[in-house]
Amino acid sequence: MAASLSITSSVVSPELFELPWDRPLEKWPQDTVAALPKGISRHVVRFIHMGKHIVAVKETTEALAIREYDMLRKLDRLDVPCVEPVAIVSGRLDKHGEALPTALVTRHLRFSLPYRALYSQTLRPDTATRFADALAVLLVRLHIVGFFWGDVSLSNTLFRRDAGSFAAYLVDAETGELMPGSLSDGQRENDLEIARVNVAGELLDLQAGGRLDEDIDPVAIATSILNSYRSLWNELTGWESFDQSERWRISERVQRLNQLGFDIENLTISSDDSGTRLNIQPKVVDAGHHTRRLLRLTGIDAGENQARRLLNDLDSFRALRYPDDDVDEEMVAHEWLSEVYDKVIRAIPREYRGKLEAAEIFHQWLEHRSGRSQREDRDVPLKESVASYIEEVLQHRRDEALITGPPTEAITLPNPTIEVNWRDRV
Numbered sequence: 001m002a003a004s005l006s007i008t009s010s011v012v013s014p015e016l017f018e019l020p021w022d023r024p025l026e027k028w029p030q031d032t033v034a035a036l037p038k039g040i041s042r043h044v045v046r047f048i049h050m051g052k053h054i055v056a057v058k059e060t061t062e063a064l065a066i067r068e069y070d071m072l073r074k075l076d077r078l079d080v081p082c083v084e085p086v087a088i089v090s091g092r093l094d095k096h097g098e099a100l101p102t103a104l105v106t107r108h109l110r111f112s113l114p115y116r117a118l119y120s121q122t123l124r125p126d127t128a129t130r131f132a133d134a135l136a137v138l139l140v141r142l143h144i145v146g147f148f149w150g151d152v153s154l155s156n157t158l159f160r161r162d163a164g165s166f167a168a169y170l171v172d173a174e175t176g177e178l179m180p181g182s183l184s185d186g187q188r189e190n191d192l193e194i195a196r197v198n199v200a201g202e203l204l205d206l207q208a209g210g211r212l213d214e215d216i217d218p219v220a221i222a223t224s225i226l227n228s229y230r231s232l233w234n235e236l237t238g239w240e241s242f243d244q245s246e247r248w249r250i251s252e253r254v255q256r257l258n259q260l261g262f263d264i265e266n267l268t269i270s271s272d273d274s275g276t277r278l279n280i281q282p283k284v285v286d287a288g289h290h291t292r293r294l295l296r297l298t299g300i301d302a303g304e305n306q307a308r309r310l311l312n313d314l315d316s317f318r319a320l321r322y323p324d325d326d327v328d329e330e331m332v333a334h335e336w337l338s339e340v341y342d343k344v345i346r347a348i349p350r351e352y353r354g355k356l357e358a359a360e361i362f363h364q365w366l367e368h369r370s371g372r373s374q375r376e377d378r379d380v381p382l383k384e385s386v387a388s389y390i391e392e393v394l395q396h397r398r399d400e401a402l403i404t405g406p407p408t409e410a411i412t413l414p415n416p417t418i419e420v421n422w423r424d425r426v
Contacts, residue, residue, distance in 0.1 A: 009086060
């Protein structure tokens with residue numbers, strides 16, 4: 001290893017030194033490369049095995065690597081959904097002493113996929129719409145903390161399933177800027193226009209390749225990002241005016257924000273000159289209201305929609321078991337965790353646990369059990385419903401923890417049937 005090699009890392013990872021930094025990334029040995037799907041990038045990017053972990057390595061300039069590394073660390077501290085920065089590797093030389101590009105190393109986001117890899121045939125209308133909504137939510141969260149992205153696109157975003165929806169994560173931050181105060185309307189509109197143009201172009205590219213459902217209008221989907229963004233932004237930051245006799249609207253506004261998954265720091269409340277009307281504006285402090293409640297009660301770390309779904313089941317469990325009692329919420333959560341959630345997750349065969357996150361598996365089981373109970377007009381028992389979910393749904397899904405296949409195209413994996421007595425696991 002060349003003496004000039006410099007590694008700046010936020011974590012202690014001795015495995016970093018074992019990687020072949022004296023070779024161009026395109027020529028790294030196949031046994032170091034993880035065959036995961038990746039989006040389109042202007043840089044050379046590879047997923048690499050680093051000990052027990054997988055990281056993404058991107059070759060770029062030293063200045064851009066340092067800038068993006070610092071930006072990702074700041075966003076991570078602000079609890080913005082983004083990839084985790086691991087290291088900057090500079091001063092690379094090949095065996096002939098020629099300089100190689102600086103490398104930025106980020107941790108692979110498990111169970112996440114680029115938009116091109118989520119469907120093996122064509123991108124369906126409802127999926128395209130959910131992508132747009134997820135990107136709009138991510139953009140709102142970035143703008144709330146004062147981050148101007150500058151290169152909003154599906155390619156610069158990773159998606160994870162989140163209870164029937166998607167959660168979006170920022171991948172590429174090299175063009176972004178974290179402003180000291182709030183963004184101006186012009187800066188926000190600039191990001192929105194970049195999103196509209198880039199997303200329309202990406203979907204048109206899928207359409208040209210026969211990968212887009214004929215019912216999808218790429219321009220309409222791209223425009224829907226703007227509509228979803230503005231609707232959510234107004235709910236989170238807009239002023240609301242009402243008569244003083246309607247003070248209940250204050251609590252209603254807070255509840256709506258909580259339902260959207262956001263907590264607030266304070267409310268600005270003012271009255272007009274006549275003294276008969278109130279004006280309120282919330283100051284949103286953070287997203288993840290349901291995620292934090294579920295984590296506090298059960299220790300389960302889930303996406304916002306997943307957390308909402310699991311909390312609904314927990315609340316139903318409480319209502320059925322203690323219909324008249326004012327029982328401690330944490331005690332009920334412990335009972336639900338051991339008697340319902342853990343039973344379902346432990347029943348999943350080990351070979352199928354990489355297909356989806358545990359919280360997503362539980363959500364899908366809830367949907368499966370509910371649908372079957374309605375069809376059969378009976379309350380299907382837990383044990384029976386888990387077994388049928390595994391047999392009818394889960395075993396036919398592809399593995400999303402580590403999907404192998406073409407780097408930028410759709411993935412199709414075989415799903416061999418494994419003979420197991422599911423019912424013995426519950």
